[in-house]
Amino acid sequence: MNKYTNIYISGYQVCGENGIIISEWLEKVLSISKKKIFFAPGPMIKSIETKTMDNFFKLNPILHINDDEAKSYTQESNVEKAIKILYEKNKNLVFITLGAKGTLFYDGKKIKQIPTIKTNVVDTVGAGDSHIGAIIAGLSKGMNIEDTITLANKTAAAIVGISGPIMDIKKFKKIWGEWKNE
Numbered sequence: 001m002n003k004y005t006n007i008y009i010s011g012y013q014v015c016g017e018n019g020i021i022i023s024e025w026l027e028k029v030l031s032i033s034k035k036k037i038f039f040a041p042g043p044m045i046k047s048i049e050t051k052t053m054d055n056f057f058k059l060n061p062i063l064h065i066n067d068d069e070a071k072s073y074t075q076e077s078n079v080e081k082a083i084k085i086l087y088e089k090n091k092n093l094v095f096i097t098l099g100a101k102g103t104l105f106y107d108g109k110k111i112k113q114i115p116t117i118k119t120n121v122v123d124t125v126g127a128g129d130s131h132i133g134a135i136i137a138g139l140s141k142g143m144n145i146e147d148t149i150t151l152a153n154k155t156a157a158a159i160v161g162i163s164g165p166i167m168d169i170k171k172f173k174k175i176w177g178e179w180k181n182e
Contacts, residue, residue, distance in 0.1 A: 006136055007037045009061070011044030014052055023055030036139065037061040039090075040132045045073045057089040062139075064132045066097045067104075079104060080111055095149070097131055097156070103149045114146055116153035119161045126165025131156040 007026070014022055026032055039061035041048060063086055067079050076082040079096060083106045086094045096104045102115040134155040138148030158167060158175050167175075 002031055005036060006140060007035050008132070008136060009037065009039045009056065011041035011048060014041075014056070015044055015047050016049070019048055019052030020055075023052050023059075026059055027055060032059065036136075038064060038132060038136055040064040040128065041069070041073075042066075042128060043069060045069050060092045061090055062093045062095070062135075063090050064095045064097075064128075064135060066128065067099070070096050083111060093145070095132075095135060095152075097128065102153055103131075105145060105149060107145065112146070114149040114153060117157050119157040121160045123163045124160050126159045127156045129165065130159040 009022070013019075026037070029035075037056075037059050039056055040063075041053075042065070045053075045065065065073075065086070067082075070082040070086060071077060071079060074082040074085040076085060079098070083094050083096055083104060086096075087106050087108055091108070094106045098104055098113070100116065100118075102113055104111060104113045106112075131152045134152035135148055138151045139145075143151065154175075158171075159165065162171065
């Protein structure tokens with residue numbers, strides 16, 4: 001565990017007994033305060049046991065969730081109120097994806113929405129995973145939050161523009177070249 005800087009946790013991994021085991025184990029990792037924990041509970045957020053959610057929130061993860069999941073979990077109809085409630089629980093960055101409207105983030109001081117780029121949606125499978133993956137990559141490379149979100153929004157837009165969750169290398173290189181020229 002010492003050689004890793006980032007830890008990614010998906011909601012599917014922590015439903016039921018697994019969640020308790022993983023969250024309690026992470027609490028005991030000596031260097032856990034030096035790690036960046038990224039938590040993307042996804043649609044399973046309402047199925048994760050309360051004790052597990054409380055344990056993860058105590059680890060101050062960077063939270064990644066979509067607007068429907070955030071509003072459902074917090075029982076709040078306003079996404080800006082929901083993001084503040086989530087921040088109070090995790091005391092760290094909260095990213096809420098808004099589909100075609102981009103991404104909302106809150107760092108405890110300001111709420112800001114970063115727009116996405118227009119794209120022809122073919123298939124949404126892989127959008128959330130690619131978005132959080134780009135956030136982890138951007139923050140790991142030292143990018144600022146807004147540039148990281150722009151990268152994540154572009155990545156998710158590219159993924160929803162293809163059929164299936166995997167982009168072939170030729171398409172990736174084409175898109176990467178376009179981004180570099182912006």
